[in-house]
Amino acid sequence: MTDGAPDFQQARLLAYSCGQSLTCSVDVVSVRSDFGTVPPAQGIPQFLAADIHARNDVPVADCSAMDGYAVAGPPPWRFAGEALPGEANPVSLEPGTAIRVGTGSVIPNGTEAVVRWEDVESRQAWRQAGPDPGLTLGAMGAPKPPDGDNIRRSGEETRLAERIGVSGQLLTSSLRGAAAAAGLDELQVARPPRIALLATGDELQDSGVPSASKIRDALTPTLRSLLPAMGAGIGTACLVPDSRDAAQDALLAADSAAIILSTGMASAGPRDYMRDVLADLGAEMVIDNVQIRPGRPQGLAILPDGRMVALLPGNPFAAISAMVTIVQPLIAGALRASLPAIRAVARHGSVPKPGAVTRLYPARWSTPTEQTAGPAEPSALGIARLDILPWRGSAQLRGLAEAEALLIVPPTGEPGYLPLP
Numbered sequence: 001m002t003d004g005a006p007d008f009q010q011a012r013l014l015a016y017s018c019g020q021s022l023t024c025s026v027d028v029v030s031v032r033s034d035f036g037t038v039p040p041a042q043g044i045p046q047f048l049a050a051d052i053h054a055r056n057d058v059p060v061a062d063c064s065a066m067d068g069y070a071v072a073g074p075p076p077w078r079f080a081g082e083a084l085p086g087e088a089n090p091v092s093l094e095p096g097t098a099i100r101v102g103t104g105s106v107i108p109n110g111t112e113a114v115v116r117w118e119d120v121e122s123r124q125a126w127r128q129a130g131p132d133p134g135l136t137l138g139a140m141g142a143p144k145p146p147d148g149d150n151i152r153r154s155g156e157e158t159r160l161a162e163r164i165g166v167s168g169q170l171l172t173s174s175l176r177g178a179a180a181a182a183g184l185d186e187l188q189v190a191r192p193p194r195i196a197l198l199a200t201g202d203e204l205q206d207s208g209v210p211s212a213s214k215i216r217d218a219l220t221p222t223l224r225s226l227l228p229a230m231g232a233g234i235g236t237a238c239l240v241p242d243s244r245d246a247a248q249d250a251l252l253a254a255d256s257a258a259i260i261l262s263t264g265m266a267s268a269g270p271r272d273y274m275r276d277v278l279a280d281l282g283a284e285m286v287i288d289n290v291q292i293r294p295g296r297p298q299g300l301a302i303l304p305d306g307r308m309v310a311l312l313p314g315n316p317f318a319a320i321s322a323m324v325t326i327v328q329p330l331i332a333g334a335l336r337a338s339l340p341a342i343r344a345v346a347r348h349g350s351v352p353k354p355g356a357v358t359r360l361y362p363a364r365w366s367t368p369t370e371q372t373a374g375p376a377e378p379s380a381l382g383i384a385r386l387d388i389l390p391w392r393g394s395a396q397l398r399g400l401a402e403a404e405a406l407l408i409v410p411p412t413g414e415p416g417y418l419p420l421p
């Protein structure tokens, strides 16, 4: 069983470094508001292809953190007008005066603090008061607020030119917002590698109820959704009959893809031609089987023209195993993102004994309840527990269909997990 094939982690690292050797092109994405237009849907996670540096301080100017009054000096304060959010910096504030401000208003020079309206007047007075130079605030004994109270200082979150994003970092929704706040209009992201899918098997049927000798192709729909979650969508997909010529023609035809995924034909069955065809084409097998179950017969080859071919076994769970072992690291490398880390499991249900090779199980987080003699009680700690699901067989998808993670049980050491998108 352990015939020199890499183990799970070795295979992931090998695939990751192969991905890094692929050319990485750059796309530009807008972080403008683009009001009135329909920006393209953002279903695929994007990774920065360059660092992001702030083009302005955040906040741009000193501003109020509360609705209330910008004040100078101790109370009482003579009311001296107002500055609404969006208005230019008002004139400076003299000691003993106050101006009405909203949350986010730029405050005048000389402001020592912002007093919340509810600390100096009634809601009715706050809502009704207009700029009335005769009004005096804080006469009824409002304390002098600490200097700087309720003021957001210019640059306190981000300084002009400060780095707020690092090349390779996942472009999260809030990082887009933070970039916009820091004055950027466009960001550079890594362009996903072009992927072609070859689904092999005379038995595959693409729709409808399969006849007795056929089965539905369950992998193409799975991969169409799983791949984008891993950072790259499928460009082309085709069904390849179980013949050597058909496999070779399909590999040659997928000449615009950087990465080709084939499903089936990965083992040593009578019509499992993929390895032979790759050898005929002069490909180098970088990964030839992995010490893992399910998914042992997976592989990764490099064609002489640099295209990568990931061999996914036909059994559906085995194919998903190859997706996390080879394809996810390959895409992460191609995007110059970091290799998704195997995470420690704080709590898990019963786990079969480790075997000679790494085992993957479909698993799901349980609601944090403790089973006691009576009805289930919410756990005091509330740490979610990872439980293995039924349907763990290599040919089965039902367990994965309900899974949120793959529980990874290595031959030695503690179990870990990878989230399953």
Ligand SMILES: Nc1nc2c(c(=O)[nH]1)N[C@H]1C(S)=C(S)[C@@H](COP(=O)(O)OP(=O)(O)OC[C@H]3O[C@@H](n4cnc5c(N)ncnc54)[C@H](O)[C@@H]3O)O[C@H]1N2
Pocket: 199, 200, 201, 203, 204, 215, 216, 217, 218, 219, 220, 263, 264, 265, 266, 267, 268, 269, 272, 294, 295, 296, 297, 312, 313, 314, 315, 316, 318, 394, 395
């Ligand atoms: N004598 C041995 N037989 C097998 C071994 C072995 O070591 N010795 N390994 C087994 C393992 S492990 C796996 S995994 C499979 C891998 O098989 P292949 O990659 O060659 O795939 P196929 O033979 O084409 O198909 C296997 C199985 O999967 C079904 N299949 C294929 N494609 C799809 C699809 N798109 N959607 C749903 N199901 C699919 C196919 O009908 C077969 O039932 O080999 C074992 N055999």
Ligand code: MOO
Pocket: 292, 293, 294, 295, 296, 297, 313, 315, 317, 318, 394, 395
């Ligand atoms: O590796 Mo196979 O995937 O056990 O079925």
